[in-house]
Amino acid sequence: MSVANSHETDTPRPIDGRTDFPPVYRASLADRFRRFLSPDSVITDDETIRPYECDGLSMYCEMPQMVLLPETVEQVQQIMRICHAEEVPVVARGAGTGLSAGAMPHAGGIVLSLAKFNRILSIDPQARSARLQPGVRNLAISEAAAKYGLYYGPDPSSQIACTIGGNVAENSGGVHCLKYGLTVHNLLSVEVVTAEGERVTIGSDGYDSCGMDLLALMTGSEGLLGIVTEVQVKLLPKPEVAQVVMAGFDTVQAAGAAVAGIIGHGIIPGGLEMMDGFAIQAAEDFAHAGYPTDAAALLLCEVDGTEEEVHDHIHQAESLFRALGATSVRTSGSEEERALLWKGRKSAFPAVGRISPDYYCMDGTIPRSQLAHVLTEMQRLSDHYGLRVANVFHAGDGNLHPLILFDANVEGEFERTEAFGGDILNLCVAVGGSITGEHGVGMEKIRQMPNQFGNLEVSQFHAIKQAFDTLGILNPGKGVPTLRQCQEYRAIGPLRQPDASQAGEASHG
């Protein structure tokens, strides 16, 4: 969607959905930014803006008025002061790897890229912490800390590319968060530039701060409450040893019971992942990790810690899995073998991508006890929509990642995929879970929010937003639906009944 430029108003206020930016105004605004930003840091031509039109969820795209690439916090403050005074929407952006269109631009606003904030400011090996600019890549933190025997805990699958600022915005998790927590558990402080352009530090070098927990509130707020300009994270000692047990099962139920068995036994694995038959097959064809392709479900259970502890727990895990009906059990005997067993899981997304023109990665959480029920229902929905689905699952913490396979070139198929995905998320809510475990609501899951929250909660969220951003210029339209949207989306119904012959109509839903 490009910008209508025929409108002749002199005071454009694009926040309330207005996307009409008179070219004269756009040019004068850009000039004001150029007074303190280098010329190449103010991007206004469509060709250079184009790469910013979407994040990792490329089906959602929009062209912003301009893209700004400041280099200092003072510049970010100046940008915010101008945008606040002019009521121009601001969408902050890190690496753009997000999967919920949280960084999709606003047609009447600017994209504030933090890509130039890419320095590791300091690492304190004694205090086990690191001060980072927001554009530092997640994996780069652990790489820099490695020489001290330390690492940064949260490891989202996009960790090669995603940035710590984006991790704060999304409260990113990863494979190891059952034991080591999400982003919110691994932060000490953030420096934030507010909607008004004020610079504040939330948190400290210590673990607790006085007053309301604003650090937790900022974490996962998807760029709606402030612009993160510095992050201080905790670093953890790298475990002495990590070993992984792979176990195949005949049924998803048996694998689910094995997950419960391990945790019930008092073992908190570093990572505990499940894949269904379809995902196993795709991953094995891709990675040749030696997965049991005849299994209906596969568990990868990684135990880390001291040598003694890992030895102990691996032995217990193997016996438990056998006792609980595993059809095959294999334990990594070397770092190479461990890497190989993980390779299949880590390449599950591209592996599925190889057998389908497109895939759509969903992200819901459920109580683990509901797993078998949810997978059965998902199969029913899959049959109904005529779309295949592969499941990879952070089984330890109940985070599902169903991958819906589709072909964007087939008319209506993406719309059907979205409807299918929406049904899965509503199913997660219905069994007591959440519509998003780690990808965020962004633009993508706005429709499902009213199924997880009532109007009172949604209103309270808006009031929280207002306390930080009275004018609503920070990432407007994302994260929390308006009450009008809530009413509209609820009217469509929480869960489409697969028996109705409405698969085709769902594309307009």
Place this chain on the structure above:
Amino acid sequence: MGDISQQLTEQVKQAAETGTALAITGGASKSFLGRGLWGQPLSLAEHTGIVSYEPVELVMTARAGTRLADIDAVLAENNQRLAFEPPRFGDTDTIGGTLAANLSGPGRPWQGSVRDLVLGLRLINGRGEHLKFGGQVMKNVAGYDASRLQAGALGTLGVITEVSLKVLPLPAMEQTLVQPMAQQQAIATMNQLAGQPKPLSAACWYDGHLYLRLSGAAAAVEATAKRWMADSGGEMKVREDGEAFWRDLRDQRLPFFSGSEPLWRFSVNPTAAMEELGNQALIDWGGAQRWSRQDDSLSVMAERAARAGGQVSLFCHGDRSGEVMHPQPSPLRAIQQRLKAAFDPNGIFNPGHLYSWL
């Protein structure tokens, strides 16, 4: 044991209509915190009971007035516990009060705080609306994290009525080690050991001694203890009544905490020297929490805390008519005032309890 949330909601609605200040209380075990409570009491003491507990899911949901002792008992039957080791200041401490005060015990740097382990809650806001935030799943990023926001807010945003928490298995084994050591050397040692991938679960310096706790698989605890004792040249020894020591530290029953001198709590960079606190200080959380007893002004203490990279509060005793919490910079003060208004537009909940301006 029961659900009185409807009654509580009515009381809040009435107070909102009449603009009556409410003093929210649970077990009244922590009424010494903050700047004092005034107003009509709103008691959650009868709002009790474990609503759900799924040991295999590692999740418990309890009404806010449920006593920690009752929660402990149920968890223990399943070999689980509240891993953040909430302090007990009496027999009546409740889970709601623990969260509102954001109180965690010696294991906090390793096992997390109450704020880290809360998954969701229900809360009555100042409009008398009974809201539900978060849930019972480990990962949930839908909406703002209004649950953790309550940690440390001391009830100024609303009445917490129900809390869902992540619970964890009891460690298979725990062992306490002790070694006579000077303060500054102990700070260095605690940080150095915390940087090793060993099952350290608490580290404290008190009265000229370094105390360490190891928790985890028996083989790992024993091997680490053996190695650290050998490294110390025989100075480090196993302390047999270790469990009692950590419990007394957690519940502030060590002699250090007795008496009525002002008790200051510093949350700082774990490596900070803070020599000005002197040898009388007690250091917990591997250096990140310092307790000091001295009669000084908040501004002097806040300056010391800031130099050590952190914050301070006047935890107990002393002049509680002035501010008792670390000063907030003006933008954060403004944000918290607006948040207060967003939850409690009539300012009825615990007014002035946390800060005079809140």
